[in-house]
Amino acid sequence: MSSAPVLPLARDASSRFLPWLIAFMVWLAAMALAAVLVLSSYGNQWRSNLTGTLTVQITTTSDEAVETTEQRLNRALEIIRKTPGVVSTEAVPLKRISDLLAPWLGRDVVSESLGLPIPRLIDVRINPEKNIDVAALWERLNKEVSGTQVDDHGAWLDKLIALAGAVEAITLAVLVLISIAAVATVVFATRTSLTIHRDVIELLHVIGAKDQYVADQFHWHALTLGLKGGIAGVFLATATLLGLVSLWSGVESSLLPPISLSIWQWICVLAVAFAAAGISTVTARITVLRALGRMP
C-alpha cells in the first residue's frame, strides 16, 4: 500500500516558487564559480608565461656610423649573459620583428629596402627565484650601450595579477552572498510551511512523533526541490558558459587566454547543483528541528 505523505508539503506555494529561486541562484553561483576558475587559470597562465622574462629593446640611433645597431645588440647580449640570474638570452631575428610589425605597418613598409629604423629585441629568461635587480641592469646597459630599454614584464604583470586577484575575491564574495541568500530563502519557505501545517505537526507531536520524524519529511521535500532547482540552474549555466566560450573563441587576442574549463573545473560547476540541494536540505532540517525544539 503506497501511503500519501502526512504533510502535503508539495502543495505549498513555496514548492512552486522555490525551485525557480534555487535555479536562479544556482545559475548565478555557477557563473560566479566559473568566473573564479577562469580568472584563476588566467593568473596561473600569466605567471607561468611571463614571470621570469625580460625584453631588452635596442633602438636605432642617428649615429649608425660610429656603432651599428647590430654591434650594440651584441654588446648588450654580452653584458646580459654575464649578469647573475640570467638563464638564457636570445636576439629576436629581424625577420620575426618585421612579421610582428607587418599587420600594423604593412609588409612593404617594414621591408629592409625602405630602411625603416626597426629596433632590435633581446628575449631574456631569468631565474625567478633569483631576485635579479632589473633597475641596476637597465642602468648598466644604458651606461655601456646607448639606446637600450628594459621591459620588465613582472612589474605590470604584478598589477594585472593583483587586479585579477581582486576580481576573483569580489566574485567569491558574490558566491558567498548567493549562498547566504539561498539559506535565507529556504529558511523563510520552511517557516511558512511550518505555519501552514502547524495543526498536523501539533497532531503528530501529540501522538508521539519524534522531531526527526517531522524533520525527515521536510528533509526529503527540500532535497527534491533543491535538486530540481539545482539541476535546472546548472543546465542553464552550462548553456550560458558554452555560449560564452563559443563567442570568445571568435575574438582574437594575444593577451587573454581562451575561456576554457578543464574537466575538473566543469565538475566543480556541475557540483553547484548538488551543493544547492545539500544547502536546502540541511537548512530545512535545522529550521524544522529548531522550531520543534520550542514545542513542549
Place this chain on the structure above:
Amino acid sequence: MVLGGGDVIRFQNVGVRYGLGPKILHDVSLRLEEGSFHFLTGASGAGKSSLLRLMYLANQPSRGLISLFGHDIATTPKRDLPGLRRQVGVVFQDFRLIDHLTAMENVALPLRVAGASEEQVREHVPELLNWVGLSDQIDARPPTLSGGQKQRVAIARAIIARPKLLLADEPTGNVDDHIAMRLMHLFEELNKIGTTVVVATHNKSLVTGFAHPRLHLANGELEVLKAGTPFSEHEDETDAEDRR
C-alpha cells in the same frame, strides 16, 4: 525521574495561566489509578481542555508537578517524551483528522509514527475500522465522511496503538444518542482490558448512565466526585447556559 508506580497520571498543585491572562487552573491535584474510568465535567471555559492538554503533554503547567506513568514530566528528558505520548490516545473534540489521508492512513498514523511495519498496519488497521463499523470506508477521506464516521475514525486512531491512557474530549458531541451509547460501550470494553479512560463531556445522561467517578471542574478548581453523585443546581444552570 520515576515516581511511585500504580498511578497512570498524577497532578500535584498544578496551575495553568496563559501569558499574563487569568489563571485557568488553580492548584489541581489528582491521581488516576491504572484501569480507572473517569468522566470530566464542567461548564465551557472551566478548563477541561486545558486539563486534557496537560494530560497528553501538549502543554506544560505554569506551576505544580505532573507525573505520567510514574515519570515526572518536568525532569524527563525531552527525547523520552514522544515515548510517553505514544502511550496516550487522544480523541479530539474537533477530530483533527488529516483531510488528504484516507481513513485507513489516518488510523495508521500512530503506528507509522512508532515505526510499525506496513505488515502490522495492514493487519491491524482494517480490523479496527471494522470494529468501529467503518469497514466500507477504509479508503474514504474525512471530507466525505459524516460527523459520526469522523468521530469513529478519530477513536480508532486514538486506540490503534493500544494506549495505556485514553483521553476523549466530547467524543459524543457530534453523534446521535444511539452511536453515543455504542462509543461509550467501546470505551468501557477498552477500560475492561486495562486502559485508563477519561471522557470529557457535557452529556449528563451519559454521565448518569454509567457508574464512573467524575472529575468536576468549576472556575479552574477540580473536585473529584464519586460515581452516582447527582448534578448540582448550579451545574444544571451553567449547562443550560452552555446549550443556549
